[in-house]
Amino acid sequence: MVGDYGRKLEFGVFATPDAEQVERLLRVATVADERGLDLLGVQDHPYQRRYLDAWSLLATIAARTARVRVFPDVASLPLRQPAVLAKAAASLDLLSGGRVELAIGAGAFWDAIEAMGGPRRTPREAAQALTEAIAVIRAMWSEERSVRVAGTHYALSGVRPGPVPAHPIGLWLGVLGPRLLAELGRSADGWVPSSSYVPPERLADMHARIDEAALAAGREPARIKRIYNIFGSITAQSHGFLQGPTRQWVDQLTELVLEYGMDTFIFGTEGDDLNQITTFAEEIAPAVREAVADERAD
Template sequence: MTDYGRPPQFGMFPTPEADRVDEILDLVRMADDEGLDLVGIQDHPYQKRFLDTWSLMAVVLARTNRVRVFPDVACLPLRPPAVMAKAAASLDLISGGRFELALGAGAFWPAIGAMGGPERTPGEAARALSEAVDVIRLMWSGEASARYEGTQYQLSGVHPGPRPAHDIGLWLGVGGPRMLGLLGRVADGWVPSVSYFPPPALPGLHARIDESARAAGRDPAAIQRIYNVFGAITDGPSSGFLNGPVKQWVDELTGLVLESGMDTFVFGAEGDDPHQHQKWAVEVVPAVREAVARQRG
């Protein structure tokens, strides 16, 4: 059993479809009104049906007052990290400290290549992600100038700035041992999805992060664990994990906090069904918060 003792947080995962702008904005306003913590928006610039994620995040921040927003996760091969750091700091300042940054090493390489991006090998992608973390930290440092010599990225006396309004969480959407080790050393959070990393896989992945964190002199509990979860909140009997009535969702999510080490849940509903998101925000989320607090004593 693993419980890092962090307060649970909750968010939503709206699909950035270009023909559903009004529906997306209605959903995020509901998230804001109902007290959700986060809105995570997937970043696939090569997907013709999708809006540009960074443009959409700016509008979401402008249309909300309290919810925090992050790319879930940013497509590093198509977004140079120094420029992305500037954009992140800008959104954070404009929104009064409501932006977080999650990075992915890349996927769907032929699509990335078709858009003019690099088609990296696994080793190159891992190095690029590690270097990007360094570059982004330097761009947020407030130093007079910054230099960096990497195999994928370089800085040659750039003037960093502006600094973000708050210490932006730098999260990684990774799963391999090498990248989990990097995360444990230098990142603020981990962003897996239940479809790729189901609950039985979590203990071994946490162990790798924690081992690396301790070796770097860090407290593993300082690392946020954000889980993208998908399913259906129904009025009938269970039909599997995260497919069933509210009580099942409350029990399973509470177990993921107290036994499986996750502390933040970002919910994606089939078709972005607003009724599912309303049930999530109004019925599931408060009950999980209460159950976790009660069982922690």
């Protein structure tokens, strides 16, 4: 266990970009916005024929909502050229009044990426490309007259960056390996693991790698946001981790904050169940905020 970083808590929903369920998907966005959730994340799998394009969907959601912030969870870097990705994020941030964050990943499902015309990268190449992409994105969001970034996979050669985002967009990484966890500690603003890949017992070691690199770079680890994609079901009876009644959810999420270092929870439910999302927003999120505030006050 790593303990509490003391960060502000946020809650959101993990929406499935199913092209055959457009009206339900837009309803999920409306519910998230109206019920006070902070974030809405959308998977980015361009090679998945059933899925809508993530950026088109995020733009539509931003236009139909008033307060919820949107982000790709996470953008597939091998199919998203980082300079253009930075411009897209900055543009949507301006158009939405500062309601965009950016989460990126090094890549997965390499057969599908290659089939769509993207590069097939080794783990080392993927890590190097992501590190270079971070520098490119930061440069494209700067107010410099022109910027240069040297790189093997991505480079800038005197391009004029812009537009500058409406607010300091969070640059979050969906990474798991030690090399990229260290890079996250050095240069990123947040970490986005999923409970299906990283159960609570694995979090401490990964936090430690991030924190060690952050301290070595002169950064305070508590500056780094810890976003957890969580998948489960709110049910009458307990069936295990995040499978049970509201009280169990409150207790387990509170423990994830105070003992396991997470501060933001993005809820994915089977079939984008609107009742589950509403319960999460109206009952679970406020109760977790209250429980954590009480513990922090002691």
